[in-house]
Structures are given as structure tokens and as C-alpha cells.
Amino acid sequence: SSSSPQLKPNFSFPQTGNIKNTSRFHNFCRKPTGNIENTTMTDSNPPLFHQYELLLQSKAQLQLLNNGNQQINSVMGECQLPLIDLTGLESSNEKERRACSREIFGASTEWGFFQVINHGIRTELLSRMSKEQMKLFGVPFEKKSTSGILDHSYRWGTPTATHPNQFSWSEAFHIPLTKVSEAACYGEFINLREVMEELATAMSKLARSLAGVLVECLGHRKEIFDDICDESTCFLRLNHYPICPFPGDVSGLVPHTDSDFLTILHQDRSGGLQLMKGSQWVAVNPNPEALVVNIGDLLQAWSNDTYKSVKHRVVANSMRERYSIAYFLCPSYHSPIGSCRQPSPYRHFTFAEYRKQVRDDVEKIGYKIGLSKFRLVNINTNSNSNN
Numbered sequence: 001s002s003s004s005p006q007l008k009p010n011f012s013f014p015q016t017g018n019i020k021n022t023s024r025f026h027n028f029c030r031k032p033t034g035n036i037e038n039t040t041m042t043d044s045n046p047p048l049f050h051q052y053e054l055l056l057q058s059k060a061q062l063q064l065l066n067n068g069n070q071q072i073n074s075v076m077g078e079c080q081l082p083l084i085d086l087t088g089l090e091s092s093n094e095k096e097r098r099a100c101s102r103e104i105f106g107a108s109t110e111w112g113f114f115q116v117i118n119h120g121i122r123t124e125l126l127s128r129m130s131k132e133q134m135k136l137f138g139v140p141f142e143k144k145s146t147s148g149i150l151d152h153s154y155r156w157g158t159p160t161a162t163h164p165n166q167f168s169w170s171e172a173f174h175i176p177l178t179k180v181s182e183a184a185c186y187g188e189f190i191n192l193r194e195v196m197e198e199l200a201t202a203m204s205k206l207a208r209s210l211a212g213v214l215v216e217c218l219g220h221r222k223e224i225f226d227d228i229c230d231e232s233t234c235f236l237r238l239n240h241y242p243i244c245p246f247p248g249d250v251s252g253l254v255p256h257t258d259s260d261f262l263t264i265l266h267q268d269r270s271g272g273l274q275l276m277k278g279s280q281w282v283a284v285n286p287n288p289e290a291l292v293v294n295i296g297d298l299l300q301a302w303s304n305d306t307y308k309s310v311k312h313r314v315v316a317n318s319m320r321e322r323y324s325i326a327y328f329l330c331p332s333y334h335s336p337i338g339s340c341r342q343p344s345p346y347r348h349f350t351f352a353e354y355r356k357q358v359r360d361d362v363e364k365i366g367y368k369i370g371l372s373k374f375r376l377v378n379i380n381t382n383s384n385s386n387n
Ligand SMILES: O=C(O)CCC(=O)C(=O)O
Pocket: 237, 239, 253, 258, 265, 267, 273, 312, 313, 314, 323, 324, 325, 326
């Protein structure tokens, strides 16, 4: 029919109006600041929802999307991700504290991911947050993308994507800690402020405590990250994964490693988070009592690869939507990342350099290369780059 997309060997999306950009896919996903004539918008669905559906009506197009391979979310393994009870960390008994530290150390070296219970963040706070988060994402797309709330941090999909494999079927707000307390940041969503502030404080404390354990395990003062992490770079991200009509063809969130020291994540009960273990994707089964912790690129670098920053993703779901909230522990821009011990396999770099490199790569080639760009010796472990 005339509304079907054109089939072309080089995948391309229909034009969406007069937004100027070199990447057509980029045009397609970005905020509707221009005049997007072809876009049908319903109340809360981002415009891509409709366009993408049209696009995927063609079977040949589907094959192009998958390069003729199996559907992208089909590989799965059973996950026995470590579940660590953090009660031990606060124990007056040194043996118990050490046993808990050892578990955290083991999980961070072997998995780069673990879940924690008795983490000190009240369930009531997490459910209040979830409620507010649902209200926030529930407003029309137009409003989320143009009202400037939460520091203008709304993003739908992957604005930099140049290929559908790089596109995430999700929307997010990305809020620097420095903005969390600013009333002006919330507009009419002022109820969100109190809960965001409480959560940011609680997650920050937990992240610092876990980072402290990990640096102590490598013979350093547990405060060293406190000295270099500050509010200007740490942030909270609210994620929402709407129901996806073609879950085999796009990811909820494309495979990536986190560009921070450490991430704390609260996921709802929908499932879909997976991590790379060996060469298999394994599911991180939702545990309502637990928070998910993962090591980021910078801690892998600081630890001379002792701790692993592993690739993870969220698969799209055609039945259930999903919400999550993540706290990212980051160093201030100009602090050197350093190393637990010399010689380091990485050259000296700051967080500012790392972010710039990641941004440049994403802009030029469509994806993040990550830590391997900073390696001095070219040892290819194949476990920490994105592709
Ligand atoms: O939503 C999730 O479970 C994962 C989120 C994530 O990986 C991220 O925000 O970096």
C-alpha cells in the first residue's frame, strides 16, 4: 500500500518533517521541535510508536532489521545471580563484615552484577517513587518532551541511533543530583521532589558504601571515591519501557555498559533486564526485596579489570510495560580516574575525557566503544566493549 515504507538495502526511516539533521533515523526519534507532518500522536505515545509499526508491516523489512538472524531477544540462560544480604556490612562482628565484603568482591569480579537485600532503602520509599514515576510518564508525550520538566532531560528512544539495532524502545528522564532539590525543575510534578530527594540521598549512601567496600578489598581507603564523586556528575535516571508491538525486533534498552563507577537499580516486577555472562544473555529475575547493583566502566578501569563492567540490556515486552530507576555514581569531571595499582592497563584519563570519547564515538559511528579506547596494551577480553 502507499503507506508502506520503501524497501531499501540501506535501512532508512521515513522522513518526519523539516527537522534538519544528517541522520534520518535521528530525525525520527528526536523531540518534535519542528513540524512533523507525518506524525500521528496519541495521548501518551511517542510518535515513533506509529511510524515504527508501519515500517515493520513489511516482512522483508523485518529480515533487514535482524540481518536475517534470529530475533534479538531469544538467547537466554538460567541466572543464579548472587543475592547478597547487606546486614553483614553493619555487623559489629568483624568476621560477618568480612564475609559480606567477600561476597561483594566475588560477585563484582565474577559477574559485575549482583542483587542486594537489607540494603537500607525503605520499601515504602521505593513504592512511593514508583507511583510518582508512573504519573510522570503517564502524561502526553508532547508535554514530557516540551515542558522542560526535570531539567529538560526527557528522551524517547535513542536520538543518536543510525540503525534500528541501536534503537531503544523506552523513554527516560536523566536528572543530575544538583537539580534534584530545585523546585523549579519539577513544574506541576512538585510531589516528585520530596521522594526524589529522599531516594537520591538513600541511593547515594548505598552506592558509596558499596564502592567503599570494593576499594577496601583492593587495599585502599574506603573514602577515596567520596573525595572524587560529587553531585555535579552523579545522576538519577527514570526509565519507562512502554509495551512494544514488535518485541523481537527492537530492544527496550540496547546492550551497553554503564559509564560510571557503580549503578544501583530498582526494577519493577515486569522483568526484561539481562546481562552478558560469558557469551550468553542471562535474565536478572525481579526480586521485589532486592536492588540490582552493577559495576561501571570507571570502576573496571580503576580496579585494573579486577571488577567487571558487563554489558546489559532490557528486552522489549509486548504484554507489560516496565519501570525502573537507576542511580549512577560518577566522579567529578576533572578528577583523574586513577588506578588501584600501577602499572594500569589504561592510560590516564578523566571522566570528562571518557564522556567526550563516548559521545564522539556515538556521534560518529552510532555506538559506544568504551574502555578499550583507553587501553594501553591491546588485550582483547571481549567482555567490556559495546557493539
Ligand atoms: O531498566 C533497567 O533495568 C536497566 C537500566 C539501565 O541499564 C540503565 O539505565 O543504564
